[in-house]
Amino acid sequence: MTAIENNIDSLPAPPLDGSAIPIAVSTEEYVDRYRKFYDQWGELLQTNLDRLDRGSYHLGWMDKEGSNWGTQVKPSSRGLTYSDMNRSKAYGTIPEKTEFRNFAPRGSVRDRYADQLPTIEEYDVVEKMHVWADNLETLYEEAKVRQWNSTTDIPWTELEPVSEDLEMAACQLSTFLTEVEFVAGDFPARWIYRIAPDYFEAKNFLVTQMMDEARHMEVFRKRALAGGGALLHPSPAFEWALKAILESPTHTQGTFLLNVLGEGLVLTIFRAGEFLSKTHVDKEIFRLCMQDEARHVSYGTLELKSFLDAAPNQEAALADMHAFADIGEQVILTAITDPYVLEPLAVLMGDGIDDIDDGMEGVSFLWATIVEEYLQRCDRAGFDRREKCTIPAEFPWAV
Amino acid sequence: MGGVMTDEIVAFPSIEWFELLAQRMAEQRDHFVSLGSCDCTAQVTIWDGPGGDEWRCQVVFEEFGVESVRLVSEEDEEAADFILETDRETWQEMVDSIVEGEGRPGLLHTLNRLTMPGTPIRCWSHDPLGRDAFFRFNQTIQHFINNSATFTTEWSEG
Numbered sequence: 001m002t003a004i005e006n007n008i009d010s011l012p013a014p015p016l017d018g019s020a021i022p023i024a025v026s027t028e029e030y031v032d033r034y035r036k037f038y039d040q041w042g043e044l045l046q047t048n049l050d051r052l053d054r055g056s057y058h059l060g061w062m063d064k065e066g067s068n069w070g071t072q073v074k075p076s077s078r079g080l081t082y083s084d085m086n087r088s089k090a091y092g093t094i095p096e097k098t099e100f101r102n103f104a105p106r107g108s109v110r111d112r113y114a115d116q117l118p119t120i121e122e123y124d125v126v127e128k129m130h131v132w133a134d135n136l137e138t139l140y141e142e143a144k145v146r147q148w149n150s151t152t153d154i155p156w157t158e159l160e161p162v163s164e165d166l167e168m169a170a171c172q173l174s175t176f177l178t179e180v181e182f183v184a185g186d187f188p189a190r191w192i193y194r195i196a197p198d199y200f201e202a203k204n205f206l207v208t209q210m211m212d213e214a215r216h217m218e219v220f221r222k223r224a225l226a227g228g229g230a231l232l233h234p235s236p237a238f239e240w241a242l243k244a245i246l247e248s249p250t251h252t253q254g255t256f257l258l259n260v261l262g263e264g265l266v267l268t269i270f271r272a273g274e275f276l277s278k279t280h281v282d283k284e285i286f287r288l289c290m291q292d293e294a295r296h297v298s299y300g301t302l303e304l305k306s307f308l309d310a311a312p313n314q315e316a317a318l319a320d321m322h323a324f325a326d327i328g329e330q331v332i333l334t335a336i337t338d339p340y341v342l343e344p345l346a347v348l349m350g351d352g353i354d355d356i357d358d359g360m361e362g363v364s365f366l367w368a369t370i371v372e373e374y375l376q377r378c379d380r381a382g383f384d385r386r387e388k389c390t391i392p393a394e395f396p397w398a399v
Numbered sequence: 400m401g402g403v404m405t406d407e408i409v410a411f412p413s414i415e416w417f418e419l420l421a422q423r424m425a426e427q428r429d430h431f432v433s434l435g436s437c438d439c440t441a442q443v444t445i446w447d448g449p450g451g452d453e454w455r456c457q458v459v460f461e462e463f464g465v466e467s468v469r470l471v472s473e474e475d476e477e478a479a480d481f482i483l484e485t486d487r488e489t490w491q492e493m494v495d496s497i498v499e500g501e502g503r504p505g506l507l508h509t510l511n512r513l514t515m516p517g518t519p520i521r522c523w524s525h526d527p528l529g530r531d532a533f534f535r536f537n538q539t540i541q542h543f544i545n546n547s548a549t550f551t552t553e554w555s556e557g
Contacts, residue, residue: 077462078436078462135528138438141436142435142436142438142535145435145436146434146435146436146535147435267531267534271511271515271534272515274509274511274512274515275511275512275515275516277506278506279506280503280506283506283509286511287509287511287537287538287541288538290511290534290537291534291535291536291537291538293534294531294532294534294535295535297531298528298531298535301527301528301531302528365516373527376527377527379527380526380527380528
C-alpha cells in the first residue's frame with residue numbers, strides 16, 4: 001500500500017450527519033413531499049385567509065415582548081459594521097449551538113414561533129465551533145471594500161511579448177491556477193447553504209470568498225489567453241487533491257484543507273508569481289490575488305483555532321485533526337511535486353527552459369517557505385504539526 | 400496613480416519622510432478608497448540609520464489613511480503586525496526605481512519582489528497572522544510607498 005492509502009485507512013469515518021442531504025430529485029417527489037407538509041403550511045395559510053375574509057387585523061407583529069426593541073446599534077467611524085452591531089448583547093450573542101434550522105433571523109422574536117417554523121434539513125452545521133473565527137467580522141468588511149475587477153483593474157494593454165518558453169510557463173501556471181480556483185469557489189458553495197443562518201457572518205464571509213475565487217478563475221483564464229498563448233494542460237494528480245478538498249467530511253476539516261493548506265500554498269505561489277513576473281500586467285494580477293488569498297488563509301487559521309479551543313473533548317479533536325492532516329498534507333505534497341506546477345515555476349525562476357536547473361533552486365526555496373509558513377499557521381491555531389508533518393522539510397530533488 | 404512632483408526635499412530615514420507619504424495618502428483619499436481600507440501597523444527597520452544605529456518607525460494605517468507615524472524602539476516591536484527590515488541602500492534603490500517609473504517601481508523593485516526571498520528586505524512578524532497582513536494590504540502599502548516619487552529624498556549618510 002502507498003503512504004496515502006495507509007493514511008486513508010487510519011482516518012476516522014466521517015460523521016453521519018450531512019452524509020445524506022434530503023433534496024427532492026424529481027417534480028413528483030417534490031410535490032409528494034410538500035403534500036405531506038401541507039397540513040401545517042395549509043393551516044397557517046387558511047388562518048390568514050379567514051382573517052382577511054373577516055376584514056380583521058392580526059397586528060401580532062407589533063408585540064414587542066421578547067424583542068430587543070430600543071437597542072440602538074451605533075455606527076463607528078467607518079460606517080455600521082457587523083462588529084458595531086455585535087457589540088450589543090442582544091444581537092452579538094453567537095450561540096454555541098443553534099436550535100433554529102430555519103430562516104428566522106438571530107435577534108428576532110422567534111421563540112414563540114418555534115413549533116410553527118419549518119425545519120430546513122440541509123441546515124446541519126449548527127455549532128459555532130465549526131464555522132466561527134474571531135477575525136470573521138473584520139475580514140468580511142475588508143473583503144467587501146477590497147474587491148477589484150479583472151476587466152478594468154489590470155492594465156491588459158501593457159502585456160508585453162516574452163519568449164515562447166516563458167509565455168508557455170505563464171500559461172501553464174495560469175491553467176493550474178484556474179483549476180485551483182474552481183475548487184476554492186465550490187468548497188464554500190458546498191457549505192454555505194448547510195450552515196444555519198444564526199451564523200450568517202460566516203455565510204456572508206464565505207460569499208465574499210466565492211466572489212474572490214470567481215475573480216481569480218476569471219483573471220487567470222484571461223491571462224492564459226491575453227498573451228496569444230493558450231490554456232495548456234490540466235493536472236491529473238492535483239485534481240485528485242482538489243477532489244479531496246471538495247469532499248472533506250466537515251466544514252472545519254475542509255477549511256483547514258482549503259484555507260490553511262491549499263490557500264497557504266497558493267498564497268506563496270502568488271507571491272512567487274509576482275516575484276517572477278516579466279510584465280507589469282502579471283505583477284498586478286498576482287499582487288491583487290495575493291491580497292484576497294491572504295484573507296482566506298487568515299480565516300482558515302483562526303477557524304481551526306476556534307474549533308480546537310471550543311471542542312468539548314480537545315484531546316479527541318486534536319487526534320482527529322492530526323489524522324485528517326496526515327491526508328491533507330498530501331494536497332501540498334501533490335501540488336509541489338507535480339510537473340505541471342513546479343516545472344513552469346522553475347522555467348520562470350530560471351528565466352527560460354535552458355536554465356530550468358537554476359530555476360529548481362528557486363523551487364526548492366519555495367518548498368521550504370510553503371512548509372514553514374504552513375507549520376507557523378498551525379502553531380498559531382494551537383495545532384502543533386512540527387513533529388508529525390508528513391511533507392519533507394527539504395525539496396526532494398537530486399542535483 | 401501618483402501625485403505631482405513637488406520641490407519638497409526630505410531626508411531618509413526620518414519620521415518626516417513617512418509623514419509626507421501619509422500626507423500624500425490623505426490628499427489622494429479617493430484613490431486609496433478605491434483600493435479598500437487598510438488596517439495594520441507596519442514597522443520599518445533600517446539597520447544603518449542615522450549615526451549608524453538601527454532606526455525603527457511604525458506607520459499605523461487605519462481605514463483609508465495613516466493614523467500615526469512614530470519612532471519606536473526594539474521593545475515596541477510586538478505592536479507591529481509586520482516588520483520590514485533592511486539597509487538604507489536597498490531603500491534608495493527601491494525609491495530610485497519608483498522615481499524613474501514616475502510612481503511605479505520597476506519589475507525588480509516592488510515590495511513583494513524585494514521581500515519574497517527574505518533578502519534584501521526581510522518581512523517578518525511575531526505572529527503569522529500579522530505577517531499575512533502585509534500580503535492582505537500589499538497593494539495599498541505599495542501605492543503608499545510609490546508616492547515617494549512626488550518629492551525629493553535626501554539620502555543621509557549613516
